[in-house]
Amino acid sequence: MTDLSAPPSPIPLPAPLGVLYVLKTVGFILHVIPMNLWCAGVPLAVALWVTGQRSADAWPRRFLAQVPFFLAFGINAGIVPLLFTQVVYHHVFYPATILMAWFWFAVIPLLLTAYVASYRVADEVRSDQARPARLVLWSVIAWVCLWCIGFLFANAFSLMVRPDRWAHLAEQHGSSGAVFGTALNTADPAMWARWLVMLALALTTTAWHPIADRLLRRQEPNDRGELSIATVTYLAGAMFFAVAGTWYAFGTWPPAVREQMLAIPLLPLTVATALAPAVPAGIVLWMRFLSGDARKLAWVGIAAQAAVVALNAISRQVVQHLELSAFGLIRPRPIAFELWPVAVFLLAALIGGSVVVVFLRMAYTSWSAAGSMTAEGSVDTAG
Amino acid sequence: MRYPWWYVPFLTSPMLIAVVSVIHVLLAHYAVGGGMFLAVEAYYAYRRRNAPYLEYLRKHARFFMYVTVVFGAVTGVGIWWTIGLASPLATEVLIRTFVFAWATEWVTFVVELVTVFLFAYGFGRTAPRWHVAFAAAYAAAAWLSLVIITAITAFMLNPGRWIETPTFAAAFFNPQFLPQVISRTGGALMLCTLYVYLHTSFTVNDADLRDLVQRRSTRPALLGAVLICLGGLWWYAALPASSKAALAAASVLNLMMVGIFALTVVVFFALYVGPASHPGWLTPGFSLLLFLCGLAAFSTGEFIREAVRKPYIVYNFVTGNQLTIHDTKHVRREGVLNSYRWLHTYVRQHYPELIDSNGRVLYEKLPELAVKDRIELGRAIFLYCCNNCHAEARGYSAVGYLIHGWNRDMILRTIHHLHEADFFMPPWPGNAAEAELLADYLYSIAPEKPRGMLFGVPKEEESNER
Structure with missing residues (x-):
């Protein structure tokens, strides 16, 4: 196989590889949580809204009103892993995305459409006279766009680790050695498996939203209706995750990768990632049978789900690394590390994070006193 | 060329960068100038206990949020998407050189997002002091993101001593950095005024309120026009000799350059003799005309900034045909x-x-x-x-x-x-x-x-x- 990956970069790595991997993984975890919510939450909430859960206090209405925020933060957090992916894997990331350039470029109009649609949905559910047909139409537009984006990401990142397919795709989708940017990695089963795993994980994360939403409103989390939504969604998501994950690991991983993931020292990580959803599943079931205050248990469940997402993100990074190693595409590279840009970034993160926390606490306190977190008050100059 | 080439018939793939960039620039500068405007005006409105003006600011904040958070943010991501596809080597060089600057800019984005939501949805249920603080934090974060991204675009035009001393400081504090920060800050202020005019002229019917908005929002543009001219002159002085020669050699660029300065001066005087001193000038037609003048000047400026870099994408490092200077020697051999x-x-x-x-x-x-x-x-x-x-x-x-x-x-x-x-x-x-x-x-x-040409x-x- 000809090596079509890019030659070593003319610029050294700006930090040790380990630091870059950690930042990439942390960013990916931050991105996955809101991304999970919008991917599975929109169709679920609309389905429930259509089937009758339309009161102002019901979860579907509250969730749909919040989707623009999830989109905003999900897109924002997505910058981090993409930034560090381009630093460490530029030699495979750019060729893969250029091969599917028009589709990759289409992420932007799709995202814009999804964003606008989600605002229309939010405006519709906030109004007193929501029009069901419009709400469903905009929701379906947002949902289809977001799933398409997920599909395109699964394509790009699966194609990135399959350099053996590049020459064939360039030949099929090119002219005079240049590429049209119309290739997709649909012939690779790993792409489909990854997309399904992502959707399954999205269901499990979304399942905790009704509970988190009640906790943030200082309500008892074990409301029968919303706990039922959480339980059914979580169990469906966990089963789906088991099936898709099994296919992904045993049906699509290259033998060399599977061998390493199922041997020491990576075996504990693989097992933990596979079995982790059982913990939040157990907690959500326990909450159903608990008659007293379930707030602490609910917080533990949310933390456990965050751990499920984190384990998946870490495993994904490890598998990606091994897949590229199998093609000899992880090579030692020179490093020109300067401490002060990192220090400035960390300081900015500390200051920015503190400002955000202080402001959110302040807003949470005063807005809770003024009414709902999503409804708006009239303008008042007093105070 | 280290990567596959994306063939886009008729247009060429790098032109897609220009299309996305121009749209983004027109939104991103408003995101900066608009943040400053909202912070200052919210403070003013609370101090004067001016409820109608606050109500206007509430509506404007919502418009601002939709425009900047949805279209501004996504087109910003869009530029990044497109440069990776059409200009991967230069993107690789920029990302490796500035990765922690970009990471820092991401922090400013987080602050911007949180504060713009808190400000836009916080009317009527947040104490004025905190409400103004949200807007002020947004304005500071947005301006910092302008500073960071300007360092990167300025670097492409003139990386200065980074070529000999490739350190982060040399790259960030390049000769074009300050001039471009000044002119872009001015541009942000001016564009903000034009957006406010447009929004006000179409949404506010109360003549008194419209005159107040007009009077208050004209000042940033006047300051902005001065900063654009000062920054622009310094920008020209800090250009590499080849860029100055390219400007001098290409008559179309000459015309555009003169056009930008002329448009800025025209807008300045139009504002001064118009809304600044004559209430009631703010009609939809007048504001739309000014808005289009502003967009034309901005788009032209961006086009010139790109054009004078030729033959480089990163001056003296990456050439327009996606080779480093070092690569060129090797490839020729x-x-x-x-x-x-x-x-x-x-x-x-x-x-x-x-x-x-x-x-x-x-x-x-x-x-x-x-x-x-x-x-x-x-x-x-x-x-x-x-x-x-x-x-x-x-x-x-x-x-x-x-x-x-x-x-x-x-x-x-x-x-x-x-x-x-x-x-x-x-x-x-x-x-x-x-x-x-x-x-x-x-x-x-x-x-x-x-056909039909005669040469003797x-x-x-x-x-x-x-």
Whole structure:
């Protein structure tokens, strides 16, 4: 196989590889949580809204009103892993995305459409006279766009680790050695498996939203209706995750990768990632049978789900690394590390994070006193 | 060329960057100037206990949030998307050099997002002090993001001592950094005023309120116009000699440059004699006209900023045809068909007879190829070496338009002396045999000289030359 990956970069790595991997993984975890919510939450909430859960206090209405925020933060957090992916894997990331350039470029109009649609949905559910047909139409537009984006990401990142397919795709989708940017990695089963795993994980994360939403409103989390939504969604998501994950690991991983993931020292990580959803599943079931205050248990469940997402993100990074190693595409590279840009970034993160926390606490306190977190008050100059 | 080339007929793929960038710039500057405007005006409205003005600010904040968070943010991501596809080597260089600057800018984005939501949804249920603090934090974060991203775009135009001393400080504090921060800050203030005018003229019916908004929002634009002119002059002074020469040599750029300054001065006086001193001038037509003037000046500015960088994407480091200066030497020695991995694979797949046992191209066999194959290989070389800036026979800056009536020898000579004939062209990266292939291709698409032109030279002589 000809090596079509890019030659070593003319610029050294700006930090040790380990630091870059950690930042990439942390960013990916931050991105996955809101991304999970919008991917599975929109169709679920609309389905429930259509089937009758339309009161102002019901979860579907509250969730749909919040989707623009999830989109905003999900897109924002997505910058981090993409930034560090381009630093460490530029030699495979750019060729893969250029091969599917028009589709990759289409992420932007799709995202814009999804964003606008989600605002229309939010405006519709906030109004007193929501029009069901419009709400469903905009929701379906947002949902289809977001799933398409997920599909395109699964394509790009699966194609990135399959350099053996590049020459064939360039030949099929090119002219005079240049590429049209119309290739997709649909012939690779790993792409489909990854997309399904992502959707399954999205269901499990979304399942905790009704509970988190009640906790943030200082309500008892074990409301029968919303706990039922959480339980059914979580169990469906966990089963789906088991099936898709099994296919992904045993049906699509290259033998060399599977061998390493199922041997020491990576075996504990693989097992933990596979079995982790059982913990939040157990907690959500326990909450159903608990008659007293379930707030602490609910917080533990949310933390456990965050751990499920984190384990998946870490495993994904490890598998990606091994897949590229199998093609000899992880090579030692020179490093020109300067401490002060990192220090400035960390300081900015500390200051920015503190400002955000202080402001959110302040807003949470005063807005809770003024009414709902999503409804708006009239303008008042007093105070 | 280290990556596959994305062929976009007629337009060329880098032009997609221009399309997305211009849209983004018009939104992103409003995101900065608008943040400052909202912070200052919220403070003013609370201090004066002016409820109608606060109500206006509430509506404007919602409009601002939709425009900047949805379209501004997504087109910002869109630029990043597009540069990775159309200009991957330069993107790789920028990302590796500035990764922690970008990471810091991401922090400012987080602060911007949180504070813009808190501000836009916080009317009527947040204490004024905190409400103004949200807007002030947003404005500070947005301006910091302008500072960071300006350092990166300024670096591309003149990286200064970074070429000899490749440190982060040298890259960030480049000669173009301060001038561009000043002019972009001015631009943000001016564009904000134009957005406020537009929004107000279409949404506010109360004449008193409209006059108040008009009076209050004109001041940032007046300051902005001064900053644009000061920053612009400094920008010009800090340009590399080649950029100044490119400006002087291209009459269209000259006109555009004069146009920007003239438009800025026109807008300044239009604001001064109009809304600043005469209440009631703010009509939808007037604000739309000013808005379009502002957009035209901004778009032109961005076009000039890109154009004067030629032949580089990153000055003195990455050339327009996606090679580093170091790469160029290597490629000229080895040949394009041997050095470009994707092109080499194409030759191996389609012309295996040209490949020796070591996998290298047998250049001595190229003359034996059929004419159509030479033209095909010439086209492949064109796409990888020239299509970054030039479409083929027709399209954006098409090479066809540049070689009307040229004969093959003229084309070949020009290829060999590309950067000597035009200093804003990169050097020809290939070897002599590849230049012949490219000449064959270009000659095959060269249009005839436009008919009906008289030069006083007998037609037979001209057609003989051709």
